Amino acid sequence: MKVLFLTGNKNKVVEANQILSNLGYEVEQFLVDGLTPEFIEPQSSSIADVSEFKIQQALELISETESSNNALLVEDSGLFIESLNDFPGVYSSYISKTIGNEGILNLLVDKSNRNAEFRAYSILYKNGKYFRALGISSGKISTQIKGSNGFGFDPIFIPESGDGRTFGEMTDHEKSSKSHRGESLRILYDELSHPSK
DSSP states (O other): OEEEEOOSOHHHHHHHHHHHGGGTOEEEEOOBTTBOOOOOOOSOSOHHHHHHHHHHHHHHHHTTSGGGGSEEEEEEEEEEEGGGTTEEETTHHHHHHHTHHHHHHHHTTTOSOOEEEEEEEEEEEETTEEEEEEEEEEEEEOSSOOOSSSSTTGGGEEETTSSSOOGGGSOHHHHHHHSHHHHHHHHHHHHHHSTTO
């Protein structure tokens, strides 16, 4: 079965494919006329609220198309930094594009507390059923940008379950085994494998 992933980030599609393909799902980017549809995001500090809003808009969009028989996947994720009152949170994508990793490091120059966590909230809709999962990766913000793999804030985030390297210094497989998105997708995988649980 095909899973249409509503995201403008192709790296997320790759990560989802690595996990869900083991169940026979083929994850593809959800496109309309070759473009990622733009959806309205609610004014909310909750990534769960944003994901719930996105899945409803996506369902409306494909309800009368040939894609309506496919499964749908949406996700919202963010970096939540403790000493910045959980900023950038739901605004992570925008902040990554505007001030980037350097900007976040500048905000933390005088902060001794560098605790942070990545959170990903995924919803998969299949045959009238919703499967939901929250993945969390706890760690710290590094003092410098390290590594060129991954995307977004990966080069400044050191997961506590790792060996001191940032996500940006890890291979895709290493990162997926420790990341918020990887955890969220593994929970979905488990739910899809045992739907009667």
